Structure formats: structure tokens, C-alpha cells
Amino acid sequence: MSDRHDTAPNPAPDLVLHGRKVVGGVVEAEALVTHERISGWGGIDPRTGTVIEIGHALRGQSFAGKVLVFPGAKGSSGWSAMFHTARLLKAAPAAFLFNEMTTKMALGAVVSHAPALTDFDRDPLACIETGDRVRVDAERGTVEVFKRPPAAHDGDPPA
Amino acid sequence: MSDRHDTAPNPAPDLVLHGRKVVGGVVEAEALVTHERISGWGGIDPRTGTVIEIGHALRGQSFAGKVLVFPGAKGSSGWSAMFHTARLLKAAPAAFLFNEMTTKMALGAVVSHAPALTDFDRDPLACIETGDRVRVDAERGTVEVFKRPPAAHDGDPPA
Amino acid sequence: MHLSDEEKAMYDGRDGPAVQKAMDLLVRYGEALGAERLVETRNVCATITSTTPFQRDFAQTRGGMDAVFSEFSLDSPEVVPIPKFKVFTSHLQLGFDPGQPERMGIDTQTLQFYERSERHAAGLGAQIMNTCTPYQVGNVPTRGEHCAWMESSAVVYCNSVLGARTNTEGRESCGAAMLTARIPDWGYHRDENRHATHLVELDVEVESVQDWGLLGYFIGEQVQSGVPVVHRRGGDIGRAPNLPRLKHFGAAAASSGGVELFHLVGITPEAPTLEHALGGKKPMEVLRYGPAERRAAYERLNTTAREAEIQYVMLGCPHYTIEQIWEAAQLLEGRRLHADVQLWIFTPRAIKALADRSGHTRIIEEAGGVLMTDSCSAMSRAVPPGTRAVALDSAKQAHYLPAILGVQAWFGSTAECIEAACTGRWQGGLK
Amino acid sequence: MHLSDEEKAMYDGRDGPAVQKAMDLLVRYGEALGAERLVETRNVCATITSTTPFQRDFAQTRGGMDAVFSEFSLDSPEVVPIPKFKVFTSHLQLGFDPGQPERMGIDTQTLQFYERSERHAAGLGAQIMNTCTPYQVGNVPTRGEHCAWMESSAVVYCNSVLGARTNTEGRESCGAAMLTARIPDWGYHRDENRHATHLVELDVEVESVQDWGLLGYFIGEQVQSGVPVVHRRGGDIGRAPNLPRLKHFGAAAASSGGVELFHLVGITPEAPTLEHALGGKKPMEVLRYGPAERRAAYERLNTTAREAEIQYVMLGCPHYTIEQIWEAAQLLEGRRLHADVQLWIFTPRAIKALADRSGHTRIIEEAGGVLMTDSCSAMSRAVPPGTRAVALDSAKQAHYLPAILGVQAWFGSTAECIEAACTGRWQGGLK
Ligand code: F3S
């Protein structure tokens, strides 16, 4: 995490995306980005928000309190129940930004009570990186991205 | 029954029908004719060969040992089983002459081991009457009909 | 009839005498039909077990269960040893409920003989489903699957709703199919016989289970053994009818007529359009079904009904689904049957196990009713003693019971039947 | 989102707070999807009961079973009293087999809590089917019937084989549907989303259950959440695949990808022709499935397999039909499992009752195997102690088990699995 984002108000974002509100709310948190879909049942541990799917790029990492940026949901119909439980255990993402609308994704976002957006004017997977600070205003349909300093980002593992 | 038919060979039939063999065999017996389809299960008593369906024109009459002339089978898939049982109890018809081919009718005739014909050049329902003597040669596909004397026929209830 | 090499080998005895007898029957039957060949089937539904004193004596005097199968299922007077079935074989309903012998007036000897014959059939590979509705206990044929099924209400469901292919087979042709995986390629196995012959134009909403039963009863009377296609002028038939509705519809059409295949435009699999269902031909006849036809069908089903006092309510023809049992249980919950009325509900055994677990059986029994299996009143000719008038929600059962047992039948909705069960009086009427 | 008057009344609380919460969830969910309206459904399949310690504690501290239903099935933190379900509701599989708690490592407390929650669900009107295959125990939706189903393998069967209409719902949307008879009119409920997007040209025979599993696995990987249509160049697909084949095919495609609807030209109800299935459009992609693709799918399913010694054979994913149990019993009859191997076969409870009666359970048990219900190894994460390598005839289970439990999986035919169970060694191979 970068101090810059934690300590100072951000006068101007590095970029702004516009999308369609899926679940309302406003939140600001760090991004966790993956180009792979996420499984609910069998794919995450709802107690910690950790991705557990073998071979998944995020395996071992937790989305708890993060803005989860990903293509969408995959796997069993237990998706919403897993994220619902994660929410009750305070391990849900702070927000969902995704590209593919499915019933799993929509219901999972709804029961997570987390702001969620889709249908962006720019692909969030192409312009948001893990560690970026992101302010999601689902009511207005905006995503303000405050890029992590390039130096720090290049050198760090994507955690 | 008419003595004439029981005592003398018939030099020439009154009429001859041609049909398609369904089950082979040759038999000569009295005709029992109905313009109504017959039910197997719930329609006949296989112990006596009696039609039992309420409202049926043949109700109370037995086809045992008769040439049964009728449109065809109706009702449940127990048709063959009922006629099969009637055959074992010696109460099956001597032959079947019918117009409508169905699986019920075909299988019922087969398991009755009785000569059977269909696809006639003349409608047997239009030219055979109850009490006529009928010689069925299923191998040759012929039905020779020896009409009951009109006087006897007109005066009698139909057998 | 043309036989393949495999079929010739079976016919010539390669697989033993029972298979040979089976092929012999199939050839005789196929030639009787005028079939040109046999078709492969891997799905047989039949009656195999024995419930009559005649069969019991036959077993005793002629050589046991093999003799019974040889004669009654293969038409072979010669007793041949019966091998295991080659094909998935489901057992249909029987002449009584072996779980309720006293209620059905079944003596111990008959019951024991049945149990022996059930064990024999199971040992050969029969699935002891014991229902007229194999499609609700795991035998759900798929589109185009060639089947050899008995039981008219099952045949019409299999052909029409599922789009599988079967004629109305009999005990002997099914017996032969179990051992050979063959049945004559005739009738509804062939594309050219599956097109509609009669067009029925709907002029009225068809919504409830009762509505679908009335429509089926009307259609069967009109088209007899034709293939009806049902169409709503200027639009869809309405809400897609579910399994219970189509089950009652088909059973009604199969009993008032001999319908073995129907099409519903936009609903059944071979009727994406009216033209498709008709196969590009003109219907032989066009019928209209409006409020007057609906009322006439209702009145014909109620012709025998005179006395409002009823002694018996029978539900479950064709065998009730778990959804219908749930509905009946909801209507019964917290109520008691009238002291002079008995209520019997019929369902497959496997579904009864589900009803037990789901709490419905308890509710039905607490109200004074009973959930039975394997049979029904028409099949068993069993009704409670003293029954003069019976209330029914099935057009098929209302068609058969008065004819078979001479009782009066009231036909109405499930709710009206339950109401009659609780009050002892029929208060229904067409809405 | 547009609401009808009836829906507005429910939303405004006419039918009490639980129905109001249900409508609130449906509106939030429908708006998330971008749906314009709700559609009526009378057929819900869902998980309702509770099997986790977390839910047990939740019940204890938050207000009993109503609190659990409010939170987990309606997304309502406020505890509302739950009325009886308005709609025919079937319970899906669970996290263990309550009939075999020890084998599955379930403690008494968890079992007792499950039983309490089963009684609660049944009391509300849930049919305790406890299976991923409701269509084999009496819930067979009809063409065009709007459903709200969970469980991907059931969803794909419902949409594709039966031609009914459902999206992959979740616990909360199903909970809301039970109380309102509504679900968002989105996705596969609507004609325009049911056409094929990907064309798969077959260049190889697809006949056995294993063949259909391999084809499904290939297709899921390729089309992900697309709608594939399968076509055989220059002819029919071949013999119509039966229920077990289509069940394995769909389950495989739903697990390697996310297929919720497929079409098979000439077989499934919305694919009378290729053009019809494509809705007159061009496919986004054309794929070919020949011997090389078949082998590659087989090898991917067997990537984790190294050791020929197996300790466990699991059959029944999706839950076995009575036909499959019969086939397994025939393969096992008179044999004994290898001393180091356990065989668990999963089926719905109602079908187990049928297997008991038909003699299969005895054969399986005499060989040393066990017929289980309600769950499976993937759902329960339970395998026999010491399992390193498992033999499976299900592509879906072979996809999930290594990922979930880190075991090695051999995928092959049922006969190969039974052989491995009896010899302790995997000797299968693609034929
Ligand atoms: S066997 Fe079944 S279809 Fe009706 S007549 Fe009896 S319940």
C-alpha cells in the first residue's frame, strides 16, 4: 500500500471510468485486479475472503475490503451464498467492478451490499492495477482511479 | 345357429372377401359382428369371452369360438393380455376380421393364435352379419361368407 | 420382414431359447403389423409381475415363474429359462397395492404370490417402479429415444411431451423387447406417422389441471385415435402447462379416445409451429373448443352423478406427483374427513418415500386419508365398502370407474374433491 | 423496473414482511441485472437447509430458523416470520448424507441441526428431494415453463433437454421466488437469449456416457458461458442420447465452462434444425470436435492422475439414475471390492428406495460398496480416509475433486471404475 493514498486527499484522479450501477453506494479502497473469473463455491474461503482455487492467479490473496476488479463470476450457483457469508464475516470486497453480467454476479453483488458497477466506457482490466487506489461512486456511475506510483508498482509483487 | 351350416358342405359361398393376412391359419365358424370397437382390459371377461363394457352393443355376448368381425381394438394396453388369457381359457375368438390396424389389435391377434385378416377389398362390417357362417383362410387371404337364411336372420335377435 | 445379422443370430438361437422365442414373437407381431423391420430400443416399461389366481395356478402347474414369463410375456407355451434382461426395464402399476392388502381386499396367498413374482422380476432386472408414471421416478425418455412402453397415459406423455417414440405395446411385445432390445419399426417410431391429423382451435383459456383434463376428454372423443394439434387462434396457448396438467390432459385424451400422440403449438417438442406439427399437410378435420364444448365435456364426465352424498374420494390418476400431494396436503392440513368418507391418494412408491420425508403423509393421515402406491381403484377394482358415489379430479378415472364398478362419479377440481371429502357432500360445479 | 399491481402490493407489504423483503430483494437483484420486469415462476429448486456450524451459531444467537431464512435466503438482516411457500419448491443436494454421518465425518450436533432445519424447510413446503437431479424424482419441467433453479447441472438440463427456462439462480433469489412466485425476466427466460452462439461440428461418433462427458467437457472449455449448438455434418447426431448421457454432457459443459443452455440439432426441443437453433444468425465461432479433440479432453481430465493404485471409486455425479445403479449392480454382482478400495455411489433418496426394492442395494453392499444419498464427495469434501487416487466416471467430479481435495483423479467409463474398485488398480484407457 502506498502512503500517498492513505494520507492525503486526492485532488484529481489519474483517470475516471463511467459505468452502469449494479449496486449503489460510495466507497474508496485499494484495487485487487485479476483477469481471471472467480469461483464462489470451491473458489474462495468466505471466512477470510481468500481465493483458494488451485492455479488461480489470486490464489492465497484476500479481496476483503478491496475493490475487486475482474471479468466476472464463474462456477457453481453457490456464488452468492459464498459472498453473502463473506459479507457476514466481514471478508467481502469493498466494491465490485466487472465486465460480464450474469445472474451469479448480480446476485452476489446484491447480497454483498457492496457498491458494484459494470458496462464501462473503458475496460477496467486494462487500466486499473492491483494497488491502485479507487473511489467508486456507484450512484453517479463513476470510478476514479489514483494510480500507484510506477516505481513502487514495478518493483512490488502484486499484493 | 343354423343347421344348414352345420350339416352340409357349402358348395359355393355367397360372397368372398380378400384381405391381408395378419395371423395365419384356416378356420370356419359363425360370425359375431359389431360396428363398435372392443376394449380388452375392462371390456371383456376373458374367462368366458363375454363383452362386459357398459353400453356396448355386444354386452353380455361371448365371442368364444366365433369369427369376430369388428372395426378394431380400443382402450388400454392390456388388450393383448386379456385376449391371451382368453385363449388359454379356451374363450378366444376363432378368427379376427377387422379394419383398423393398431399395435393392440396386431399383438392381440398374434397371441390369440387365431387366424386374422385386415385390409379388405370390401368392408366386412357392411357384408357380414352375426350368424353368417364364415370360412377364413388367412394363408390365402380369403373370407368366404355363407349367409344365414334371411328369414331366420330377420326374425332372430342377433345370437 | 428384414432382419439384421444381429437379429438373425438371435432368431436362430445364438442367445438361447428365450431370446429365440422373443425374436419369434417380434417377427410374428411385426408381420402382423406389416412392419418392414425392427428398431433398437433400450427403454421398456411393462407389466411383468403376476397378481391373478389364474397366473398363480399356472406357475404351480406349469413350471414356476419361468413358465409364467414364457407364456404371458413371450407367448411361448414351451417353458424356456429366462435370462437377465438386456434392456433398462421399468415395471408399471399392478392390480393392487401390496402395502395395503386388506384395504384392497387382497388375500395372503395372492400377496405372497405377487411378492414372489416381484422378486423374480427384480432378479431379472426390472426396476420396481410400480407406477403408470415412470417419468416421475427417473425414467424420463429423451427426444427421439425409441421406447417400448405399455400404459396408455404413459405412452401419450412419452410421445407428446417428451418427444420420445413408442407405440402402445402389450405385455408380450414388451417381454420380447426386454430380451432382444428390439420392437417393430412401425407407427409412432416413424417420422411420417407423427404429424397431426386433426386441428383443435382453442377459443377459451385452459389453465387449471381440471381445464386440461376437460380439453383432453373433449379431444379424445372427437379425434379417437388421430393425432391432434392444439392451437390458439391469434396467439399462444397461454401459460405453459406443467407436468401435472399435461399428464391429466394426455390421460383424458387416451381414455375418451385412443390418443397416443398430441401436439401443442409452441409447447410440445414437435410443434414449434402449426405447420411443422401438421407436416405441411392439411388437417383431416378442424375442431373448435370453446366454452360450450368445455361445458359439454364436463357434463359428460358427470353423467353418472346423481347423489350429492359421497363415500369415497380418489386422487392420483395418473399417479400424483409430489407437487400434487403437497397441494392436497395443504388443502387438508388441520381438517378431518367426514366420518362417512374415505380418501385414497395414489402415487409411485418412490414418491411416497419423498412425501413421507416432506411431511405430507402425516398431514394426510392426520386428516383421515391414506397415501397408497402401485395401483388405483380402476386397476384394482377396489373402492371402500359401501361406495355409491365417488369424487374424482381425474377425467380418466371418471371415465372408467362408473363403467367398471357401477359407481356414480363426480368430476371436479382437486379442491372440490377435498372439500367433498371433508363435508361428505359434492358441492362442485363448473366455473 | 416495472412492477405489476400484484407485485406492487407484495412490495408494499400486503402479504406481510417476509414477502415484502422477498420483493425488495427481487427488485434490487432485477435492477442489478438490468431486467425490465419480473416473470411468474411456479417451480423453484434451491438449497434451503443449513449444514454449517456458522449457520448453527447464527440460528442460536439471532433468532432461530426464521433468522437463518431471513438472512441466508432473503438477504434480510431483520428477522421476519417466514410464511409457507407460495410455490412448488424442491430441495437440492446438501453438504453431506444425513443417513451416513460417520462415513462423512459429520458430528451429532451438525446432524441434529440439519435435521431441525430440514423439518423447518419441509414445514414451509419444501419437497425434501435432496438431489442435484430433481428431474429424476418428479420435478420434470415442461417446455416453456419458467423456473428458478440453482445447481448448474440441473439448470443446463432444465433449459436444454426439457426446454424449460431458468437462469442459474442463487439461494437468495430462490428464497424470494418461493414467497412471491416471481424471478427477474432476464437471460434465458427470454427468447432472444436462447439462440446458439457457437457451432460445434461433430466429426466423431458420440455414443457412450463417457463419450458424452468428454464432448461436454470440450465444449465447456471452448465456449465458456456461450450457447453451443452441436451438429453432425451430413446427418444426424446418431442414436438419441438418453437421460444419463445428457445429464453427464450438460454437467461437464457447465463445469469446464459455464454452459447453461445447449442445443443438439434434431434432438433438443429448440433445435429442430441448425438454422432454428441459431435463430437465423451466424455463430460467433465454429468449432470442430474430432478424435484429436476427444483425446485432448480425456487427457485434461486425467492430468492429475499418476498412481495406478486407487483407494476410492465415486459414482453418481450428477446423482445416478436407477438405470445407472442397475448397470453398476450388474457389473458388481458376485464380485468383491479390493480390500483397500471403497466405492460410494450417490443417488437421490427416492431413487435409493427404488434401488432397495429392486435388489440393487443388496448387490452393491454384498460387493462391499455403499449407496448414499443427498450429497457427493465434491459437495461434502468427504472421501474415505487415506484416499490418494480416485476413479470417476463423471467429468464434472473429475474436474472438481482434485481442485477441492488435492486427490488424483482417473476419469473413465463406469465399467473401468468398477474394475478398478475390484482390482485396486486403474487399468482404463481411451478407446
Ligand atoms: S394405473 Fe394410473 S393412469 Fe389412472 S387408471 Fe390407474 S391411476
Ligand code: F3S
Ligand atoms: S451435487 Fe451432484 S452434480 Fe455432481 S458435484 Fe455432486 S453429484
